[in-house]
Amino acid sequence: MARWTGKPLLRALVLLAACVTLLAACGSKPVTPPTVRTATIGGLGTILVNAQGYTLYMFVPDAQRGVTCTGACAGTWPPLKTAAGKTADAGPGVQAALLGADKSPDGSTVVTYNRWPLYTYAADINPGDVVGQGLDLNGGYWYVMRPDGTPVVPHGAPPFPTS
């Protein structure tokens, strides 16, 4: 094995460059917190969306206690993730005090709003789509959320407790 013979400062610089390269190769990069903002959707009013305008949903079985949608469910409903110990930035119309975060069973950190974990829907192909609204899938109902932290529950849908 070759042995390093350079000066200490040069050695440190080379090691630093190697670390930076390694981190870049691993996909590590500064984590920018996601942003939750609002959009007005016909028939639903003003609801929460992510920074790209994709609709955010809450899942009734989460019961404001934690993330229950993991594995295949999280493929259909990708959670709005953030860095550990962080939440999302509040865009216009969003109450920053209602934003929080919850640790998912898979180890990731998911943004919450009024303690509801937030998810997008894989089949919402375009910003502004609300294809998942009112769907009963993966063990419960999925609803969009108002800026006041309440879900938009269609008339006739089964009631559930909220706080």
Added chain:
Amino acid sequence: MSRTGDEAPRVSRRGVLLGGSGLLVGAAATEGANLAIGGPGPSKQLTPGEDLMREHGVLKRILLTYRNVLERQAAGRPVPTAAVHDGATMIHDYIEGFHEGLEEAYVFPPLRQAGQLVTTVDTLLVQHARGRRLTARILDTTSAASLTAAANVQLASDLTAFVRMYEPHEAREDTVVFPALRELLSASRLRALADTFVAEAARQFGPDAFTDMVARVAAIEETLGIANLAEFTPTV
């Protein structure tokens, strides 16, 4: 990306052949060939594509029961609502809530990231969503023991639309999407994916998830009187 370009992924013939055909796996295994995912010897582990394709087999059998119900409706016979409801429940729980979730979690994202089949994946996602809406309505309609004339018409329309959409849907996945995934991912990632699929199925439906589903759909076929495979053989 153009539709034409979308339908022509860079998939080698070998990738297509290994993309998940149970028949090929079975035939090769008898010859002692190694079709394990990167393993040193023959393996009983399913490839991710093969796992998803056998779930498609369950879906195909439910579509067959839907076709049978449509034939009954066309002949003016009563609809066995409980049988339809059972099949739709299987689709809701196993296909839409699980199988499609696997695709949405582990199959479509890597293809998208690689810029492959982007338009096709969008279409498949939209079809998943439409299928879920149709199934919700089929479940609602068949929750009653008997159907009104209007419900009968609605059910026929929904079953027809569902079968019409899902036959090409799953065929496209089997012949284009899964082979493309096989070509795209490394052997180690495919192996990890196969393990994930098995673990997910066990977590949600128990260790015998697939065989349990096959037994359930077989019971529905029995109820409808279409369980005998030989009855589908034409007289020539």
